[in-house]
Amino acid sequence: MGGLPAERMGWLGESRSRSVICFRHAMSIDRRQFLDACTAVGLSGLFPGALYAQVAEQEDDAPITTEHVAAAESIAGLSLTGEERELLVENLNENLEQYEAMRAQDLPNARAPATTFDPRRGGAELPEVPPSADGAEVPLPPIDRPSSNEELAFASISELAHLLRARKVTSVELTELALQRLRRYDDRLHAVISYTEERALAAARRADDELDAGTWRGPLHGVPYGAKDLLAVQGTKTTWGAEPYKTQTIDETATVIERLDDAGAVLVAKLSLGALAWGDVWYDATTKNPWNLDQGSSGSSAGPAAAVSAGCVPFAIGSETLGSIVSPSTRCGVTGHRPTFGAVGRGGAMALSWTMDKLGPIARSALDCAHVYDAIRGADPKDPASVDVPFPFDAERSAVSLRVGYLQEAFEGDYDNQSADQKTLDVLRGLGVDLEPVSWDVDVPVGALLNTLDVEAAAAFDELTRTDGVDELVRQGENTWPNVFRTARFVPAVEHVQMDRLRVDLMERAHAVMQDLDVLVSPSFGGGTLGITNLTGHPCVCLPNALRPVEEGPDARRQPGSISFVAPLYRDQHALTLAHAVQQATDIHRRRPPIQ
Template identity: 45%
Template sequence: MRHTLKRKPFLLVFFIFVFLMYACGGTKREFNKRDVKRAQNLVGVAFTKKQLDTLYPYLERNREGFDSLRAYELDYTVFPAIKFDPLPLNFVPRPQDSFPIWEIPKGVELPANKSQLAFYTIPQLASLIKYGKISSVALTQFFMDRIKKYDGVLQSTITITEKMAMEQAEKMDAELQAGKYRGILHGIPYGVKDLISVKGYKTTWGAEPYKEQEFDMTATVVEKLQDAGGVLIAKLVSGSLARGDVWFGGKTKNPWDIKEGASGSSAGSGSATSAGLVPFALGTETLGSITSPSTRNGITGLRPTYGRVSRYGVMSLSWSMDKIGPMARNAEDCAIVYSIISGKDAMDPTTTDYPFGLDKNKDVTTLKVGYLKKDIDKDTSKSKDNMVKALEVIKKMGVQMDSLELPEDVPYSGFDIILRAEAGAFFDDLVRSSDVDKMVEQDQRSRANSLRQARFIPAVEYLQANRHREVLIEKMHELIKDYDVIISPSFGNRQLVITNLTGHPVISIPTGLDKDKHPTSITLVGNLYDEASILLLAKAFQEQTEFDEMHPEGYMD
């Protein structure tokens, strides 16, 4: 029966008739047959009185089972025994080159206006450090000073990891002086979204109930970046429990227009990178949380294939949908960071060991590219003009493009059940303890309210949604298997929902400013485990344009 059974993800909490339970409070409450009869309306079933009488004792036993599960504490790092597998039938991963030895240019000089350093790329900063134009300590202090100067307005940072940063920077300078060079990230500062654990510092998840939370562990992605010589200087804002750009300290701002939010939930990573408070950052995405803030803040964001990057030490929102990726100045910077953080991790059972790499010298015109013409034509946003112009640039590069359409006959409105049910399981203790009431946002669309309603999702519907997800995986594979890249609007279409459910990699790249001087973008979608193709096309596009070199005004003082 191939691997279908293991794709029914994350049956961690037994949801059958969970709608009978009260959403909040830890006190056990009794229910009666009238409650059961009324509860049928929530899920659209209708049993006879005799049938209800027959099943009532069964429901009582279910309730006892629920209570027995809750008597045992679960560490937040525990994954469900049944894991999601994004592979379609007969899937064969595309051959991948190894990553190149990243070139570090010579002749890069310190700018006359030192503030311009804030918008240097990773290779440019690496050149300054490697060839002794600036020390890691000086560069680290420079970026931390920028956070202290500008973050009062932007609200992009929760914690400056100053002690750790200076110790790491001093170590990198000493190693370089002794002739040891770790590679292109040696001595370069960066930030991470505050869903990512770092030993010795709080990991707040952006939420009031967890603002004093600290874990005795460091996430795998941070350890990999530190081993590569990176210097962590800040834990950046996540919208509360990975939703939006509002957190317990306020609302993270878009540096291009501080009257609007930075979008979420990797709000801090988007805002801080855009304003030059960090050279790059890590974000996470479940349903748009890298793509959205990358677009809003005018930077480049890579969301790798599901399972490419370890999530050990990172808050879960949906075990079967969460991903981690870099948010940076351009596609090459994203590729550099991705080359370091990707790979199999024994501590994360969802990670894979499929080949990965990038041939940056490959002829971009050999790529087979499709574009979502129908979605682009129907787009009514202010970004459409720039999207059409971007397609013209790609055509002038010699890339041939075919018109494609996303699957139509799919129950898109039902898939949100998957995310909400898994989030409800992860935050079960938060809801039952009523600490969820402490979260800043409590309106209908808030994370707090979403977690409460998760208690009313039956297991049957959760599994049915995942069966439809299986069908979607096959339909998406049939669409993309003969292409290397599909070009899509970043928002306003089903691509974002589909690719987050199927696990396909995407990269969001800037395409200029709209009439209101707000950044716009397009999204490139790749085959599973083929980040190389979307990175190649994104890099080639950025070599033909200057959109990735734009930065918001007011951050060069």
Template identity: 45%
Template sequence: MLRKGAIVLIGAGCFISGAFISKVADDKLTVGIVREAQKLIGLNFNDAQLDSALTNLERFQQNYEVIRKQPLPNNVAPAITFNPIPVGFEFDKTKGKFEVAKASNVKLPQNRDELAFYSVPQLAELIRTKQISSEELTKFYLDRLKKYGPTLECITTITEELALEQARKADKEIKAGKYKGTLHGIPFGVKDLLSTKKYKTTWGAMPYKDQVIDEDATVVQRLQDAGGILVAKTTLGALAMGDVWYGGKTRSPWDINQGSSGSSAGSAAAVAAGLLPYAIGTETLGSIVSPSTACGTTGLRPTFGRVSRHGAMALSWSMDKIGPITRSAEDAAIVFNVIYGPDGKDQSVYDAPFNYNQSINPKKLRVGYLKKDFERTYGFKENDEATLAALRKAGIELVPIELPDLPARELTLTISVEGAAAFDELTRSGRDSLLVAQHKNAWPTSFRAARFVPAVEYLQAQRVRTLLIQQMHEKLKDIDVYLSPSFASSNLVVTNLTGHPCVVVPNGFQKNGMPTTITFMGKLFGEAELLSFAKFYQSITNHEEQHPSMDFTTKKKS
């Protein structure tokens, strides 16, 4: 769930607080061995102190061996649940009516290819008014997946048999007057780290390319219960990093010589190319934001604890989030309204309402912006300046704010440590050698290095994270939404650690023709206001209406 190029910091450590130790054959641990080992974590206990610790260290080793014999599949979470809620924070507990603008006067286009870029409400209106059947629409998207998917390398599995079965069922329900709502009969795709019955769940990685987890993840089940049609599983960088997977490298439809970034690479590429009306992605440290930027889509990263991760591959139990990748903010709101909330399986999910409706006035929201980040020199600065200018012209007052001054980047060792635990068996079995990427920043190296991070240092990092959460709360007391350049890694790191939601939306193009985005940040559990503000921005601009030409025949793929 990491974007390509995401920061992965590896802490150094050793045995002192229970981290992994190995010893050669039956050689006993000695003071000399331990003296050298402590250099990894910058400690300097004297020989007498180390000698006294040897008995405990031997016992720890024995404990490790016993624990390792206990099977621990990836779906078993630690008995520690991350809490993103700061002291003094309360979310609204009153559930209101969910409401979106209704599509009207929608007609089936003469050029059927135009359907590929219709919004979810437009497609829903065509189905509701029986201008097109779900089966016809599903076949339309299946054809596009088959035509363009191989070039973009964005699909691991097309679920054609299931999709046609679900579409025919939807048509019967709608004909019988049992219309379930906006997503009824609409095709969708999910990142291939979400489990699905009968179909493979590959996690984008060679060691798992034939893996079948025969259950539907909660998110998949909820979308299907709403009448959605699962047509494809989309690519992800292996084990949720980057855009390189066991079958190739996922491409941006704006330039197939460019990768679509990661790790929700396939979801963003497929939506941008009109192969899917919407798709599900995940983010740990930029994996919705980054591919949405590379592909020019709208991506929602919800608050941590909003969407159940049951059935999703775990990389970092305290940082993984699931959200939709769509064409617009309102499409994201529609999908999010179906997938959020407790399921009784993921204990980290909070029962907080999502009151997105027409009564929210974006002009009355208190809006901040990271002034210092916008003042920096960067390649597409003019696009961000145009965004700020458009909002000011529309009557939005932008208040300068700053992020907390704490060592957030250093806290990203959290991902390495939790990821190493999640893939402990992969590392110890040596099957990590099957992963395509084997460079020094790739997962195999990261997981091995993380074995030397002491438990004490990991917990100390989480204590600093508590300070970060509290200080972020203070910074946003008088702010409902704030803007950040999408390139700003400091904001990306801080808010993924604190669990704050964001919406990334297209706001122009670079000189090379690749899209750019702007990031809107919200308060914890403030997705309704956040998405309303993003929709407002999209109502005064037209960036989300731009689509790639799909003329890949004259372009060379490297």
């Protein structure tokens, strides 16, 4: 649902997928052996084109033989004797029949596995908070209506909430402004897949009627927003950004959209995502970075980040599986909040990885993210992994009261955002925060565990792969879904179970690091934080902290950078509190891209 930013293979570095390595090893053996191996793992009809034709020319109904087993041994990490291969053959042929019986069953994308991932396996517990303390405490700043629509377009949620409640602006005005700006800039941004104008204007009129009558649902009441187009909305297309699904409609509305409806927010558009939640390339275009229109916005929450950055919507709902909120938020210079796994229900959302998918807000500030998270959090009957999580967020809380660690080694050396990250550490020290140097110290092969995403994504879209529907995806080649889905078919089932078991080790070690902290500060793409915390389910707030010039001259384009604050499980408020404190002392998050 929010799997991979466009740069996945680049910033994972040494954590390249073991399954890719296995696949390449398989390709180094004799082609006949490779085709035999395909048959042995049930892939004789998988590959398109010439390769499929060559497999089909073999005896299609021939059973698995000892030769097939011998060819597949290298992938399974085995070395068998001839007698052992003979013993295997009958069982393997029986298994093939069973696999075919399973493939004949209808397994929609929404069907979750019987096993449910629980991040508490690492040792964390749900916090106990008195009901009276649950919920965000955020005062609304008394402001006058801005003098121009341009100023209004970049107002914060708190400011808009005051203006709406004081009836200095109407929801219809804000909704029409958002629609106008989206249409004005989308020929450059390519951030919109479909508009929900009729639904939006009806919701805005309803919000105005309620506000006129003195009914106030909260700070999102009457505020327009956009949603990543992997969230179902009844009566609209839900394309998942992919050619095979570009006319798809789903007869339900995602839980997170229903909760925003209940909060009075106004959905104005379904925003772009890289096809099937990878990158910023969807079936019709590449979504662009408002700070540099020659550059993609990264992804996969490409449209949400671009639209918020350009002042088209005050906030948007994105998703992350392995960087898909953090990466586009960094690229587009906005604030992203990846909540604790399970804190936001995923009913009605495209499934990519049942054990790693998270939904969360992308907005102008941590304070705005707190408003949105407060509205969308909580258990969802449609999502067995979801839980009710308290949120005792207090915008007035001092950063000094937080126990803050930082990945000292990760901030050393030379990397793109090093100077800005050091300045952020200085800001924290200036706020009176005592930074404790820490290390993840996890002796677990994180890169190997990330194969979990590949395998679960391949299962989520298995039929698309087996029917060659992946050939319709715009992106083809090495680092693309079609190749990943096929590669994942070669990950042995035993290895997949071992990934799950080692993942518990990782969760326990990460919990040991986090249990004495309220927040861990990390470079957004350094120290292994992104991969580790997406596997463990820890929440993260990514805030812009740099606008590095990429050209010379007064009108030079600038490249945003970011830093990440990670909190213990179910303590999202700590990361948001620290991010809010930093943003009160700095102004990077208030800068506007030069898209005009």
